[in-house]
Amino acid sequence: MQNLRGKTAFVTGEASGIGLALGQAFAQAGMRVMLADIETDALAKAVEKMRGFGSDVRGVACDVSDPVAVEYAAKETYASFGNVHVVCNNAGVAGGSGIDDISLDTWRWVLDVNVMGVLHGIRTFLPQIRSHGEGGHFVNTASMAGLNSGMGLSPYSASKFAVVNMSEGLAKQIAPLGIGVTIVCPGFVRTRISDSARNRQQRYGKLHIDPASPAGKHVARQAELAQAGIDPADVAAQTLRAIQENELYVFTNAGREWRDELCERFDRVLAAVDAAAARRSNNKRQVDF
Numbered sequence: 004m005q006n007l008r009g010k011t012a013f014v015t016g017e018a019s020g021i022g023l024a025l026g027q028a029f030a031q032a033g034m035r036v037m038l039a040d041i042e043t044d045a046l047a048k049a050v051e052k053m054r055g056f057g058s059d060v061r062g063v064a065c066d067v068s069d070p071v072a073v074e075y076a077a078k079e080t081y082a083s084f085g086n087v088h089v090v091c092n093n094a095g096v097a098g099g100s101g102i103d104d105i106s107l108d109t110w111r112w113v114l115d116v117n118v119m120g121v122l123h124g125i126r127t128f129l130p131q132i133r134s135h136g137e138g139g140h141f142v143n144t145a146s147m148a149g150l151n152s153g154m155g156l157s158p159y160s161a162s163k164f165a166v167v168n169m170s171e172g173l174a175k176q177i178a179p180l181g182i183g184v185t186i187v188c189p190g191f192v193r194t195r196i197s198d199s200a201r202n203r204q205q206r207y208g209k210l211h212i213d214p215a216s217p218a219g220k221h222v223a224r225q226a227e228l229a230q231a232g233i234d235p236a237d238v239a240a241q242t243l244r245a246i247q248e249n250e251l252y253v254f255t256n257a258g259r260e261w262r263d264e265l266c267e268r269f270d271r272v273l274a275a276v277d278a279a280a281a282r283r284s285n286n287k288r289q290v291d292f
């Protein structure tokens with residue numbers, strides 16, 4: 004989607020970090036923007052700040068894990084701006100450590116926001132974008148943790164693998180309709196992600212991680228890395244370009260280290276595929292013989 008001016012964007016997780024930077028970039032590009040977030044005070048401040056760019060920017064309270072709330076936010080957007088063109092399913096939370104040293108509630112919280120939240124955004128907006136025929140683009144925020152399981156945050160990684168996979172499937176499905184998909188895979192970005200528990204809904208109970216436990220130390224290390232990460236504005240600029248160029252992946256922190264980790268995983272997978280193929284052909288030769 005080359006020309007963004009005058010088009011409408013809907014962005015979730017907009018009151019902070021990457022979402023805030025995306026909203027700002029869209030407003031500066033002359034788009035109308037609907038900001039959707041669970042954190043209403045921060046949302047109100049974001050709306051006020053972005054109105055300063057001279058674009059029509061509005062906000063709607065929305066918990067992306069709730070399909071009814073996303074449906075409501077979509078109706079508010081259509082009522083305010085008419086057709087929607089760019090949907091950024093960006094809201095996300097980081098939580099957990101290993102497979103079994105965290106509660107099932109923590110697993111549910113992370114999967115409900117990070118996976119179901121993205122799914123709700125796609126299912127809610129796709130019919131309208133498909134029917135108005137003016138083209139459109141979905142931006143789903145995944146992570147390098149969606150391609151590499153070695154980062155030690157199991158539910159987070161599982162959720163981001165799901166976002167990558169779901170988005171790749173979506174891209175194939177909707178490319179013939181002229182609707183694009185971009186999967187944003189950041190490394191570490193300087194945001195409030197390590198303080199995600201501030202938005203944990205009551206139904207999942209309190210998040211408690213003992214800071215002295217291995218899980219607690221791991222989470223603290225992740226927080227340090229995020230604070231040493233890149234600027235969210237950098238992620239937003241790369242994402243804007245990807246929408247305009249219709250690129251499927253954005254690897255915002257791409258570098259040797261990330262590449263080596265990906266190679267290690269893909270090499271292991273391909274080696275197993277080759278070994279299985281060799282075994283099958285040996286077996287076949289034995290049967291033929």
Ligand SMILES: NC(=O)c1ccc[n+]([C@@H]2O[C@H](COP(=O)([O-])OP(=O)(O)OC[C@H]3O[C@@H](n4cnc5c(N)ncnc54)[C@H](O)[C@@H]3O)[C@@H](O)[C@H]2O)c1
Pocket residue numbers: 015016017018019020021022039040041042065066067068093094095096097116144145146147188189190191192193194195196197198199202229232
């Ligand atoms: N910061 C990083 O290092 C990093 C790296 C890779 C991927 N990401 C991803 O980037 C996205 C944005 O995170 P961020 O780093 O800007 O963190 P952030 O905490 O600064 O922003 C996340 C936003 O999502 C909102 N949010 C949380 N739960 C919500 C819910 N249920 N419904 C609606 N909004 C909700 C928060 O209020 C906040 O405004 C997330 O999907 C995250 O997983 C971040």
